[in-house]
Amino acid sequence: MANKSDLPLHGSSLNIVRRCGPPLSEILRSKFGCVATIHGVDFSHQKTSTVNDEKRFAATLPGGVQVSVWKADLANFAVDAVVNAANEQLDHCGGLALALSKAGGPTIQSESHNHVRNNGPVKTGEAIALDAGALPCNKIIHAVGPWMPKNPSTSQLLEARRSLEKVVFSILYLVEQNRLQSVAIPAISSGIFNYPLADCANTIVTSVKRYCENPRSTAHLPKEILLVNIDHPTVDEMERACRRVFGNSPSGGKATTSAPVVHLKNVILTLKRGPIEQQQTDVLVNTTSSHRDLSEGLISSALLKEAGYKLQDEFRSASHKGLVIPTKGYNLRCKQVFHTICPRKDEKSAQQILYKSVLDCLGMAATKKHKSISFPAIGTGYLGFDRKDSARIMYSAVAEFARNFKGKMEVYFVIFPSDDNTYKAFEEEMAPPEQKASYPSSTQAADSSSPAAEREDGFRGNNERGPQISLHGPSSEVTAEAGRWLSGLLNRFSGPVVIRNNFIQHFGESEHQQLCRLTGVAIDEAIEKGRALLSVSGRSVEDVVVAVLQVEGMLCKVQREFAMEEKRGFMRDAGMTKMPFSELKVVDSASPEFKERDVFYRYHNLRLCKMQKVENPTLETLYDLKREQLRCTTPRQMLQRIPAHFCEMVSHVGFHAEFAPPKDPAYGAGIYFAGTVKKALEVWKCAKEENEEYVYFVEAEVLTGNSTRGTEGLILPPALGTDPNVRYDSVSGGPDVSVIFSGYQARPKYIITCRMGFPYKNTD
Template sequence: MLTPWIELSVWKDDLTRHVVDAVVNAANEELWHGGGLAGSLVKAGGFEIQEESRRLIATYGKVPTGQIAITKAGRLPCNWIIHAVGPRWTGSQTSIDLLRAAIKNTLDYVCIQNTHIKTVAIPALSSGIFQFPLDLCTHTILETISLYFQGKQPIRYLKEIHLVSNEDRTVASFKDAAENILGKMELSPWESPGTTPSSNVMLQIGQGQTLQIVQGCIELQTTDVIVNSGFLHDLKSGSVSQSIVKQAGLEMERELDKVNLSSDYQMVLVTKGFKLSCQYVFHVAWKFEKKQQILKDAVKTCLEKCLQLDVNSISFPALGTGLIEIEKSTAAMIMVDEILAFFKMHMKKTLTVRIVIFPVDVETYRAFCAEMMKRSNELSLSSNSVLSVPQWTRGEQRGGLEAGSPAINLMGVNAEEMCEAKEWIERLLTSEEHHIIENNHILYLGKNEHDKLSQLQTASGVSISETVSPLKAMLEIRGAQADLIEAVMNVECMLCEVQGEVARKKEKSLFDLLGQWTNKEGKLDEMEKFHTYLRYPVPLTQELEDRKRQFEKCGLWVVKVEQIQNNALMAAFLEKKKMMEERMPRGPGSQRLFQQVPYQFCNVVCKVGFHRLYSTPHDPVYGAGIHFTKSLKKLADKVKKTSSTDRLIYVFEAEVLTGSFCQGNNLIITPPPLSPGALDVHDSVVDNVSNPETVVVFNGMQALPQYLWICTQDRTLLQHQMWGQDYSSGLAMVSSPPQSWLEVSYGSTV
């Protein structure tokens, strides 16, 4: 029982068939239920769930992370769906806080706002495609539920909370977390095997002494003691200490402030746990000299204090592996040494020692697991001693990250490429029997390509349909997920080949045109072989600072700005300008305008210039040409309607020759004549002749890319460390022949 009036239970079941009053869905902020649990609920409950969600977004806007939205449940065996927007895992305390908020808001709804709900089913929010570590996720959910009902008056209506998953590993993790958090009032610490998380490496000596290596957050441990780590004159420094102090509350902060004012040095200071789920916190105070000796003495002192205080369990972080900079393998050796020595000296003392590794710190976790395995083999411990290593941990030693949790490891040299690849893979892996590819190069598919698509349909057992409209071209692929993924990969490879061939033809056309205009065909042939362009980050001048403020005023936060230099494009642009000047004595007129371009076309725009193929889809209300805008606000408004907040946005700033222009309309596909029957034509069309904000040109040589602004709607992305790397990379020169793959500089797990 969670409380005397509410029962909490763990179920292995399919949420689409689970009979309760309300089901919690793991939603995204757009409430687009395209895959995963959300897609399954819509598939089982009917499209009206998606339609109601769409109306909610149209009326109220996106659902912020940590918040919820409510819809009817369609044909599902429940009455309501609570769409809870969990966080994407970033490895920070913010992710944990947002998951807690999503669960708390869910409980507020079922306990206070909707008195008709007696039973609710909750999944492991964010543990799927949002990559929240499973054991940390279930622990956070259980802890939030437990804290929510502490000290509350009896809830009159809600009777049951079901924690539900159809995956064995998630069910086991929910069970472990429930027993760990809710069962501690009935079980002494660590006596029940069920309280050992599934990711443990555990060394048990006799009946009463256990050493565990676990993944989790140190501040969430429920042992009698939690060990903190900080510097001598600032025990609140470092990520471990900050997490512990934040969780413990202001009372601990005030306690540590008093200690910092004291001149008396204590290697290990003891305070109460305050709001932590422990009795005591042992604070290790580091000096910079003799770091390894301090580590050895600190572990020994902490264990001796367990004797003095008569406690039975203690959680250590991986002491010394952060700002102190002790080698991970060395720290593991020293800590395990001291713990085993203590066990040997005090064999009658019942004590469980945990070494808690932050979930994303795989390298440290491996170092401590390796040390445990080594000690087990070396010591050949007595027959009543057992080393317990989960099967996936053994698999991990063979080089995998975690056999129980499949992962794709992305490696690359460019932050934007990493983000785009990650988003593409996530979208592909969450496609359930249905995937859409939007790419205007579909218009260039010939007989050979269509024959390949037909063969692919037969070989892969999928169906492929092609749709072409004035706004976009797309392929829709349907089939079983495994077949679908294989087919999508083949189609994307084919489109890449087509895109490359189209770009090569446009590049050749560029030099042919330059040759005609300048009568320098021979020299241009030589130049074409070594055609290069430069695209590199630039420091912000006052002009660029002003432009940056314009972007941010419209809600687009600038990650970085890159300058574009392409001598061939510049030459073509100047020749076009010269030709326009000959018939316009007062000059053709030019403006600095903007165009959003999908990431996959950024390099080709830098190389061969603007083309209708390469821009984001535009309603051709003013003409079927290349659209530019003067208004960043209009561009930003379009972005907010079509892009999720965590995606990067790529906006080119270009000098555009507007020349002679007239009012545009949706029937215009080529520049209209200057007057009825005239041979000369306008250079562009606009939305408003007296005050144009949208300009449509029909010749890519009229626009020269100057800068590429890389933006985001999510301001927190600016704090990500990866963006700084590209700024320091210096000048990037890209040539026509394909570049060889550069040496991997960093990786990111999807």
């Protein structure tokens, strides 16, 4: 079996991957050690905000960086990095800093304090990049802006301006160093630091412009710099500053309500209300009949009235090649008008022709070097198309065009102001991924009756086999396990998903806040016989699976933090200043120790696929110290059955009750071990074992010492006598089950991977 596996994506699985995005790769790496590469799925069009966020302005700098102004909550803003307006001590005790620290959880403040403790305060004008905790971004950049008195002098303002310029440069330098694609910057120092708001906005915007236009800064510029604030006055000042510095951009007109904006690679698609004839873009698109009479139809007649009758004269005499006839704009505020002739919906191939008409308009605009184009809601009037069909087909065509277009273009869907139903249909089509269904992705898919209609736009890419996830693991077994887990989620048809993982009990306030923010699903937490579980249910299977993956990401993060804390504890308990290197060494399948175990496991319908020796000097040191403390000279050779995603963790931090809770903790809430393979299969019997392909065991030396019978609910061994400080070393559940309450009492020796379904009678 190869160490690479490909999972094709289509239908709902494609929607799920689109919604989860690249973080899915991090989950697979963290859970299984697999590298996941997502092919043919274009994430560049994903909106970087929530549905309630408002985009006020956008401009593209000569270097290709898009600068935009948003009214939004930074704590919920999905970008690569958010900037925190911090103080020199990184004490996040007020304003934006406190809001981000609360939303991101305790990691943000603890890492900040660690940084100051190890490196000293962060000076004014400087910035540092640290872990973002539970925030929906990869990094949080703590930037220290200047503090000013309430009535600053001219010299104080000039000095503060230089510091603010410096901190913006520091932020963008960190973006460059960390190779981030997007960063959200607030109005640093404008709040409790008393920097005058108007000057603050102007300084930040001009500093961004200077940095991006400096040739020394172009090694790695982000794709997007987003100026994000939550309060109206600050957003207004940022917008004014951008308009002063960058000029009025067609993509940045102020809106009183949130206008859907979707990024499809280099194409920015915006939905807006307004008369088509009043739009100020390079191209306006008109739909008309084969009679070439512009007085027929609402859109044609409106354009004719505004442009004058020279438009009609040129249109009548223009040569007809293909589906698009270009003319001048005359009195219209455009360079050209593209006239399309589409059939009624009930005519043959009407949907494909509508799709191709939009695609041809975009292609012709690109050929003629136009930078912006406005479309009406084609087909929703006399031609008889359903509003949703028109929205779906037009959106699909724009996405198809965007896949291979290398330039920059702004595309507008312009809906007549009073046509609320059509606007709503297009708004739903352009909504964030969690609120929309599948879209077709080819000319065939424009016809909803076509088998290709299940494929989505924006995903085909250059992979001829279609969208897929490629998994590369350290072994064929790991790759297969990761693929089985992922496929089981992506290809679900119905029902709730239950996550069984005792690290759910480690969720803190920030994690529970994240759970509350999950939309479209119901979350139920429970503990059954000492095993924590979380059930996710909802009307939409896609919503459920997306929520499950978000929970898995939270669990991976909690587990990483747990492992880091354990390693720090190891160093303290072992008296070390540095953790020695640990590794897993694969045991040769031809070796006697491998062959001996292989024969033994086959008696239990299992075949030994891989055997890894754990070499961890720290765990050995702590185990030896515990053995001396217990005066136990004869450890037992025992087994623990463990989930795949905890195998590597055991090799690093040893045994913990969270890793492998038994089916029934009848002898206490400790760490369970079995004396035989048969007993291990009983103690950790899996509810869905018939679907499992691989089983994982850890072979260990266990210091059971002075033991007694265990009982349900024990969190420590019972007292030996009347002195509560003198206790048994472990408890038992019969001759083949032992329970310890300190992970130092066991040393992992081998991690064993077995494949199910290979009885001894089938061996040589």
